[in-house]
Amino acid sequence: GQQVMQIPQYQHVQEGEDFTTYCNSSTTLSNIQWYKQRPGGHPVFLIQLVKSGEVKKQKRLTFQFGEAKKNSSLHITATQTTDVGTYFCAGPSGSNYQLIWGAGTKLIIKP
């Protein structure tokens, strides 16, 4: 079945370093969504990408959608403690009103 693979599972960074998470779909996606879940919290929608090759920025966060619409990335520049959490990508299943979720990448700031 359709899968969305997300790597890495964890990333430990020093505060101020950059962070990147990658998503790859087994099929072409009509769009991809990104969510952030703080520790002990719930997923919160960040952004949706729709167009091939699309790049969107939210302050220090840069989101990209691949040309083939099968992969996406989220890059955080100069991480801060407020960025801690798990970042999920999710894409539509193509067959019903469902999102297929990546496993998430947990951003951990080293003390």
Next chain:
Amino acid sequence: DAGVIQSPRHEVTEMGQEVTLRCKPISGHDYLFWYRQTMMRGLELLIYFNNNVPIDDSGMPEDRFSAKMPNASFSTLKIQPSEPRDSAVYFCASSASRGGWNSPLHFGNGTRLTVT
């Protein structure tokens, strides 16, 4: 906008007991989703409703799980009887179809269920 409201926030129960989780979606949202999250399996979609009608319940793990949406502002997820392996965080989420297919999901704070 109060967001998606779930209750209770925490539930601790003994194996064999009935558990009922509650959700109030955002007003005007016509899709409602129940998810389960565990470390081992991540986020799993259990069931979703459109205009109060269950559309896809293929994610419901067993007959012990049931969900209802009697009106546009209320849904329940029931587990009877509960088992320790049901321990997880259960999220309710809603979305509005006016945003197009796969509109962003708005999640509630979740119910952390522990079955002993």
